[in-house]
Amino acid sequence: MSFEPEFEKLVKLYYRDLYRFGLSLTASEADAADLTQETFYVWANKGHQLKNPAKVKAWLFTTLYRQFLQTRRHQTRFKDEPIDEMPADFTHVPAECVDRIDAQTLLTFLGQLDENHRAPLVLYYLEDLSYNEIAGTLAIPLGTVQSRIARAKSKLLQLLNETAKPPPKDDH
Protein backbone atom coordinates (compact mmCIF):
# COMPACT_ATOMS: atom_id res chain seq x y z
CA MET A 1 0.00 0.00 0.00
CA SER A 2 1.39 3.40 -0.95
CA PHE A 3 1.18 5.81 1.98
CA GLU A 4 1.24 9.15 0.15
CA PRO A 5 -1.77 8.72 -2.18
CA GLU A 6 -3.75 7.30 0.76
CA PHE A 7 -2.92 10.32 2.92
CA GLU A 8 -3.78 12.85 0.24
CA LYS A 9 -6.98 11.00 -0.60
CA LEU A 10 -8.01 11.11 3.02
CA VAL A 11 -7.21 14.82 3.28
CA LYS A 12 -9.29 15.62 0.22
CA LEU A 13 -12.15 13.52 1.52
CA TYR A 14 -12.43 14.98 5.02
CA TYR A 15 -10.58 18.25 5.37
CA ARG A 16 -13.68 20.35 4.65
CA ASP A 17 -15.81 18.61 7.26
CA LEU A 18 -13.01 18.81 9.81
CA TYR A 19 -12.35 22.46 9.07
CA ARG A 20 -16.04 23.31 9.52
CA PHE A 21 -16.12 21.41 12.79
CA GLY A 22 -12.98 23.19 13.96
CA LEU A 23 -14.32 26.57 12.87
CA SER A 24 -17.59 25.95 14.69
CA LEU A 25 -15.68 25.08 17.84
CA THR A 26 -13.16 27.92 17.75
CA ALA A 27 -14.84 30.61 15.64
CA SER A 28 -11.37 31.32 14.28
CA GLU A 29 -10.30 30.44 10.75
CA ALA A 30 -6.64 30.19 11.70
CA ASP A 31 -7.35 27.95 14.70
CA ALA A 32 -9.67 25.79 12.60
CA ALA A 33 -7.00 25.38 9.91
CA ASP A 34 -4.41 24.52 12.59
CA LEU A 35 -6.71 21.97 14.19
CA THR A 36 -7.41 20.40 10.80
CA GLN A 37 -3.73 20.16 9.97
CA GLU A 38 -2.82 18.81 13.37
CA THR A 39 -5.54 16.18 13.10
CA PHE A 40 -4.11 14.86 9.85
CA TYR A 41 -0.59 14.87 11.29
CA VAL A 42 -1.81 12.79 14.21
CA TRP A 43 -3.39 10.48 11.64
CA ALA A 44 -0.10 10.24 9.73
CA ASN A 45 1.63 9.10 12.92
CA LYS A 46 -1.01 6.99 14.57
CA GLY A 47 -3.59 6.20 11.92
CA HIS A 48 -2.10 2.76 11.35
CA GLN A 49 -3.35 1.79 14.82
CA LEU A 50 -6.96 2.07 13.68
CA LYS A 51 -8.14 -1.44 12.91
CA ASN A 52 -11.55 -0.65 11.41
CA PRO A 53 -11.21 1.46 8.23
CA ALA A 54 -14.93 2.30 8.41
CA LYS A 55 -14.27 4.40 11.49
CA VAL A 56 -11.73 6.74 9.93
CA LYS A 57 -14.07 9.72 9.86
CA ALA A 58 -15.17 9.27 13.48
CA TRP A 59 -11.50 8.83 14.47
CA LEU A 60 -10.58 12.11 12.76
CA PHE A 61 -13.41 14.02 14.43
CA THR A 62 -12.53 12.56 17.82
CA THR A 63 -8.90 13.53 17.30
CA LEU A 64 -9.78 17.07 16.29
CA TYR A 65 -12.03 17.46 19.30
CA ARG A 66 -9.25 16.20 21.60
CA GLN A 67 -6.83 18.62 20.02
CA PHE A 68 -9.32 21.39 20.62
CA LEU A 69 -9.69 20.42 24.28
CA GLN A 70 -5.94 20.24 24.68
CA THR A 71 -5.42 23.68 23.23
CA ARG A 72 -8.06 25.10 25.51
CA ARG A 73 -6.71 23.16 28.52
CA HIS A 74 -10.28 22.60 29.40
CA GLN A 75 -10.70 18.93 29.95
CA THR A 76 -13.45 18.35 32.44
CA ARG A 77 -15.09 15.24 33.71
CA PHE A 78 -18.36 14.64 31.98
CA LYS A 79 -21.34 14.19 34.21
CA ASP A 80 -24.23 12.20 32.89
CA GLU A 81 -27.30 14.33 32.52
CA PRO A 82 -30.58 12.42 32.18
CA ILE A 83 -32.47 13.20 29.00
CA ASP A 84 -35.63 13.78 31.06
CA GLU A 85 -34.08 17.02 32.30
CA MET A 86 -33.95 18.48 28.81
CA PRO A 87 -35.59 21.87 28.58
CA ALA A 88 -39.12 21.84 27.25
CA ASP A 89 -38.45 24.82 25.03
CA PHE A 90 -40.06 24.59 21.65
CA THR A 91 -38.71 27.85 20.26
CA HIS A 92 -39.48 27.99 16.60
CA VAL A 93 -37.39 29.89 14.09
CA PRO A 94 -38.60 30.14 10.51
CA ALA A 95 -36.07 28.84 8.01
CA GLU A 96 -36.17 32.20 6.20
CA CYS A 97 -34.74 33.87 9.28
CA VAL A 98 -31.80 31.52 9.20
CA ASP A 99 -31.35 32.21 5.51
CA ARG A 100 -31.08 35.92 6.21
CA ILE A 101 -28.09 35.66 8.52
CA ASP A 102 -24.59 35.01 7.30
CA ALA A 103 -22.32 32.16 8.34
CA GLN A 104 -20.17 34.48 10.46
CA THR A 105 -23.17 35.49 12.57
CA LEU A 106 -24.09 31.86 13.00
CA LEU A 107 -20.53 31.10 14.12
CA THR A 108 -20.72 34.00 16.56
CA PHE A 109 -23.89 32.54 18.05
CA LEU A 110 -22.26 29.12 18.30
CA GLY A 111 -19.36 30.77 20.08
CA GLN A 112 -21.75 32.04 22.75
CA LEU A 113 -22.77 28.51 23.69
CA ASP A 114 -21.19 26.56 26.51
CA GLU A 115 -18.04 24.92 25.16
CA ASN A 116 -19.17 21.44 26.23
CA HIS A 117 -22.50 21.92 24.45
CA ARG A 118 -21.04 23.35 21.26
CA ALA A 119 -19.26 20.25 19.95
CA PRO A 120 -22.27 17.88 20.07
CA LEU A 121 -24.50 20.54 18.52
CA VAL A 122 -22.09 21.16 15.66
CA LEU A 123 -21.83 17.45 14.93
CA TYR A 124 -25.65 17.28 15.11
CA TYR A 125 -25.94 19.89 12.37
CA LEU A 126 -22.88 19.18 10.26
CA GLU A 127 -22.54 15.44 10.08
CA ASP A 128 -24.95 12.62 9.39
CA LEU A 129 -23.90 10.86 12.57
CA SER A 130 -26.35 9.00 14.78
CA TYR A 131 -26.55 10.06 18.41
CA ASN A 132 -24.59 6.97 19.37
CA GLU A 133 -21.87 7.93 16.90
CA ILE A 134 -21.73 11.49 18.23
CA ALA A 135 -21.43 10.08 21.77
CA GLY A 136 -18.63 7.77 20.61
CA THR A 137 -16.82 10.57 18.77
CA LEU A 138 -16.85 12.89 21.78
CA ALA A 139 -16.46 10.07 24.32
CA ILE A 140 -19.46 11.14 26.40
CA PRO A 141 -22.59 9.18 27.34
CA LEU A 142 -25.54 9.07 24.95
CA GLY A 143 -27.94 10.74 27.40
CA THR A 144 -25.47 13.55 27.97
CA VAL A 145 -25.09 14.08 24.22
CA GLN A 146 -28.82 14.38 23.71
CA SER A 147 -29.41 16.71 26.64
CA ARG A 148 -26.51 18.92 25.60
CA ILE A 149 -27.72 19.10 22.01
CA ALA A 150 -31.21 19.98 23.20
CA ARG A 151 -29.97 22.72 25.52
CA ALA A 152 -27.55 24.11 22.95
CA LYS A 153 -30.14 24.00 20.17
CA SER A 154 -32.67 25.79 22.36
CA LYS A 155 -30.13 28.52 23.16
CA LEU A 156 -29.10 28.86 19.50
CA LEU A 157 -32.70 29.20 18.37
CA GLN A 158 -33.28 31.86 21.04
CA LEU A 159 -30.33 33.84 19.69
CA LEU A 160 -31.60 33.46 16.13
CA ASN A 161 -35.07 34.52 17.23
CA GLU A 162 -33.77 37.70 18.82
CA THR A 163 -31.98 38.50 15.57
CA ALA A 164 -35.14 37.85 13.60
CA LYS A 165 -37.24 40.25 15.70
CA PRO A 166 -37.95 43.57 13.97
CA PRO A 167 -36.27 46.60 15.58
CA PRO A 168 -38.48 48.51 18.11
CA LYS A 169 -40.47 51.36 16.54
CA ASP A 170 -39.39 54.87 17.35
CA ASP A 171 -42.43 56.73 18.82
CA HIS A 172 -40.88 60.14 18.43
Add this chain to the structure above:
Amino acid sequence: MTTSEAKQKLLLYRGPVDDSDPQFRVALDYAKSDAELGLWLRQQTECYDAIRAKLRGIEPPLGLSQKIARRRPILFPRDWSRIGQLAAAILISASVTVLLMKWSHRGSRGVTGAQEIVVTGEVLDMTCYIAYNLSGPDHAECARVCIRSGEPAGIKTRDGKVYLLTGEPGHSVNAELADYAAKVVTIKGRPGMRDGFAQLQVEEIRKL
Protein backbone atom coordinates in the same frame (compact mmCIF):
# COMPACT_ATOMS: atom_id res chain seq x y z
CA MET B 1 -48.87 10.56 24.04
CA THR B 2 -49.76 14.25 24.07
CA THR B 3 -48.68 16.82 21.48
CA SER B 4 -46.33 18.38 24.03
CA GLU B 5 -44.72 15.02 24.80
CA ALA B 6 -44.33 14.35 21.09
CA LYS B 7 -42.66 17.75 20.61
CA GLN B 8 -40.31 16.95 23.50
CA LYS B 9 -39.32 13.75 21.74
CA LEU B 10 -39.06 15.30 18.28
CA LEU B 11 -37.01 18.28 19.39
CA LEU B 12 -33.89 16.44 18.24
CA TYR B 13 -35.39 14.89 15.13
CA ARG B 14 -33.41 15.97 12.07
CA GLY B 15 -35.24 14.28 9.20
CA PRO B 16 -34.39 11.17 7.18
CA VAL B 17 -31.06 10.68 9.01
CA ASP B 18 -33.04 9.90 12.21
CA ASP B 19 -35.83 7.85 10.62
CA SER B 20 -34.27 4.58 11.72
CA ASP B 21 -33.76 5.76 15.31
CA PRO B 22 -36.38 3.94 17.43
CA GLN B 23 -36.61 6.77 19.98
CA PHE B 24 -38.52 8.91 17.44
CA ARG B 25 -40.82 6.22 16.02
CA VAL B 26 -43.88 6.65 18.26
CA ALA B 27 -43.74 10.45 18.16
CA LEU B 28 -43.40 10.42 14.35
CA ASP B 29 -46.43 8.19 14.05
CA TYR B 30 -48.30 10.58 16.31
CA ALA B 31 -47.29 13.56 14.14
CA LYS B 32 -48.90 11.90 11.12
CA SER B 33 -52.26 12.06 12.84
CA ASP B 34 -51.87 15.54 14.35
CA ALA B 35 -51.88 18.32 11.76
CA GLU B 36 -50.60 20.99 14.14
CA LEU B 37 -47.76 18.78 15.29
CA GLY B 38 -47.04 17.83 11.69
CA LEU B 39 -46.68 21.51 10.75
CA TRP B 40 -44.44 22.20 13.76
CA LEU B 41 -42.28 19.23 12.82
CA ARG B 42 -41.93 20.39 9.22
CA GLN B 43 -40.87 23.86 10.39
CA GLN B 44 -38.39 22.29 12.80
CA THR B 45 -36.76 20.19 10.10
CA GLU B 46 -36.69 23.13 7.67
CA CYS B 47 -34.95 25.20 10.32
CA TYR B 48 -32.51 22.33 10.89
CA ASP B 49 -31.83 22.10 7.15
CA ALA B 50 -31.29 25.85 6.89
CA ILE B 51 -28.73 25.90 9.72
CA ARG B 52 -27.03 22.80 8.37
CA ALA B 53 -26.82 24.30 4.87
CA LYS B 54 -25.39 27.51 6.32
CA LEU B 55 -22.68 25.61 8.20
CA ARG B 56 -21.90 23.30 5.33
CA GLY B 57 -21.59 26.27 3.02
CA ILE B 58 -18.45 27.37 4.85
CA GLU B 59 -15.41 26.71 2.69
CA PRO B 60 -11.91 26.19 4.06
CA PRO B 61 -9.17 28.62 3.00
CA LEU B 62 -7.83 28.06 -0.47
CA GLY B 63 -4.89 25.69 -0.59
CA LEU B 64 -5.45 24.16 2.86
CA SER B 65 -5.56 20.59 1.59
CA GLN B 66 -2.37 21.07 -0.43
CA LYS B 67 -0.70 22.66 2.58
CA ILE B 68 -1.62 19.69 4.78
CA ALA B 69 -0.41 17.22 2.17
CA ARG B 70 2.79 19.15 1.59
CA ARG B 71 3.70 19.37 5.26
CA ARG B 72 2.78 15.83 6.17
CA PRO B 73 5.25 14.00 8.39
CA ILE B 74 7.53 11.62 6.54
CA LEU B 75 7.28 8.26 8.22
CA PHE B 76 9.73 5.44 7.91
CA PRO B 77 8.15 2.01 7.58
CA ARG B 78 8.61 -0.02 10.72
CA ASP B 79 10.04 -3.47 10.17
CA TRP B 80 9.12 -5.18 13.43
CA SER B 81 11.27 -8.24 12.70
CA ARG B 82 14.32 -6.00 12.37
CA ILE B 83 13.37 -4.08 15.51
CA GLY B 84 13.12 -7.45 17.30
CA GLN B 85 16.53 -8.49 15.99
CA LEU B 86 18.02 -5.20 17.14
CA ALA B 87 16.46 -5.56 20.59
CA ALA B 88 17.82 -9.11 20.88
CA ALA B 89 21.29 -7.94 19.81
CA ILE B 90 21.22 -5.15 22.42
CA LEU B 91 20.12 -7.62 25.10
CA ILE B 92 22.86 -10.12 24.23
CA SER B 93 25.46 -7.36 24.06
CA ALA B 94 24.42 -6.03 27.47
CA SER B 95 24.54 -9.52 28.99
CA VAL B 96 28.02 -10.18 27.58
CA THR B 97 29.22 -6.79 28.86
CA VAL B 98 27.94 -7.53 32.36
CA LEU B 99 29.63 -10.95 32.35
CA LEU B 100 32.90 -9.47 31.10
CA MET B 101 32.78 -6.74 33.75
CA LYS B 102 32.22 -9.34 36.45
CA TRP B 103 35.06 -11.46 35.11
CA SER B 104 37.32 -8.43 34.83
CA HIS B 105 36.44 -7.34 38.34
CA ARG B 106 37.29 -10.80 39.66
CA GLY B 107 40.56 -10.80 37.72
CA SER B 108 41.54 -7.42 39.15
CA ARG B 109 40.60 -8.29 42.65
CA GLY B 110 42.25 -6.09 45.28
CA VAL B 111 44.14 -7.28 48.30
CA THR B 112 41.07 -7.52 50.53
CA GLY B 113 40.60 -11.13 51.44
CA ALA B 114 43.70 -12.31 49.55
CA GLN B 115 45.92 -15.02 51.07
CA GLU B 116 49.16 -13.80 52.65
CA ILE B 117 52.34 -14.60 50.81
CA VAL B 118 56.00 -14.17 51.64
CA VAL B 119 58.40 -12.91 48.98
CA THR B 120 62.10 -12.29 49.09
CA GLY B 121 63.91 -9.84 46.85
CA GLU B 122 65.53 -6.46 46.34
CA VAL B 123 63.69 -3.27 47.37
CA LEU B 124 63.39 -1.03 44.33
CA ASP B 125 62.79 2.60 43.66
CA MET B 126 60.11 1.85 41.04
CA THR B 127 60.46 5.12 39.15
CA CYS B 128 64.16 4.73 38.49
CA TYR B 129 63.80 1.02 37.87
CA ILE B 130 61.06 1.21 35.30
CA ALA B 131 62.18 4.43 33.64
CA TYR B 132 65.94 3.86 33.62
CA ASN B 133 66.45 0.24 34.69
CA LEU B 134 68.45 1.39 37.74
CA SER B 135 68.77 -0.96 40.73
CA GLY B 136 71.37 -2.72 42.87
CA PRO B 137 74.02 -1.38 45.29
CA ASP B 138 75.22 1.31 42.88
CA HIS B 139 71.84 2.90 42.97
CA ALA B 140 71.14 2.39 46.67
CA GLU B 141 71.51 6.01 47.78
CA CYS B 142 69.33 7.38 45.02
CA ALA B 143 66.74 4.72 45.70
CA ARG B 144 66.73 5.51 49.40
CA VAL B 145 66.22 9.25 48.73
CA CYS B 146 63.51 8.63 46.15
CA ILE B 147 61.60 6.18 48.34
CA ARG B 148 61.83 8.45 51.32
CA SER B 149 60.56 11.35 49.26
CA GLY B 150 57.46 9.36 48.35
CA GLU B 151 58.32 7.76 45.02
CA PRO B 152 56.73 4.34 44.57
CA ALA B 153 58.67 1.43 46.03
CA GLY B 154 58.72 -2.17 44.85
CA ILE B 155 60.36 -5.52 45.33
CA LYS B 156 61.91 -7.73 42.67
CA THR B 157 61.98 -11.42 43.59
CA ARG B 158 64.72 -13.84 42.67
CA ASP B 159 62.58 -15.26 39.87
CA GLY B 160 62.24 -11.75 38.33
CA LYS B 161 58.70 -10.91 39.40
CA VAL B 162 58.20 -7.29 40.54
CA TYR B 163 55.54 -6.12 43.03
CA LEU B 164 54.57 -2.57 43.82
CA LEU B 165 54.75 -2.27 47.59
CA THR B 166 51.86 -0.50 49.28
CA GLY B 167 50.60 0.03 52.80
CA GLU B 168 47.08 -0.26 54.06
CA PRO B 169 44.71 2.28 52.51
CA GLY B 170 45.75 5.77 53.60
CA HIS B 171 49.01 4.56 55.12
CA SER B 172 52.38 4.80 53.35
CA VAL B 173 55.17 2.34 54.05
CA ASN B 174 57.83 4.39 52.25
CA ALA B 175 59.49 5.50 55.49
CA GLU B 176 60.04 1.90 56.59
CA LEU B 177 61.16 0.76 53.13
CA ALA B 178 63.61 3.60 52.52
CA ASP B 179 66.16 2.08 54.90
CA TYR B 180 66.08 -1.14 52.87
CA ALA B 181 66.53 0.48 49.50
CA ALA B 182 68.54 -1.81 47.16
CA LYS B 183 68.82 -4.41 49.93
CA VAL B 184 67.37 -7.90 49.88
CA VAL B 185 64.48 -8.33 52.29
CA THR B 186 61.65 -10.75 53.00
CA ILE B 187 58.22 -9.19 52.98
CA LYS B 188 55.00 -10.79 54.17
CA GLY B 189 51.90 -9.27 52.66
CA ARG B 190 48.69 -9.69 50.70
CA PRO B 191 49.07 -9.77 46.92
CA GLY B 192 46.74 -8.12 44.43
CA MET B 193 46.53 -7.43 40.72
CA ARG B 194 45.02 -4.51 38.82
CA ASP B 195 45.30 -3.83 35.12
CA GLY B 196 48.30 -6.11 34.87
CA PHE B 197 50.24 -4.55 37.76
CA ALA B 198 51.13 -6.78 40.67
CA GLN B 199 51.12 -5.28 44.12
CA LEU B 200 51.84 -6.44 47.60
CA GLN B 201 50.28 -4.81 50.64
CA VAL B 202 53.06 -4.93 53.17
CA GLU B 203 52.39 -6.40 56.59
CA GLU B 204 55.87 -7.27 57.76
CA ILE B 205 59.43 -6.55 56.56
CA ARG B 206 62.36 -8.69 57.47
CA LYS B 207 65.88 -8.05 56.42
CA LEU B 208 67.87 -11.14 55.56
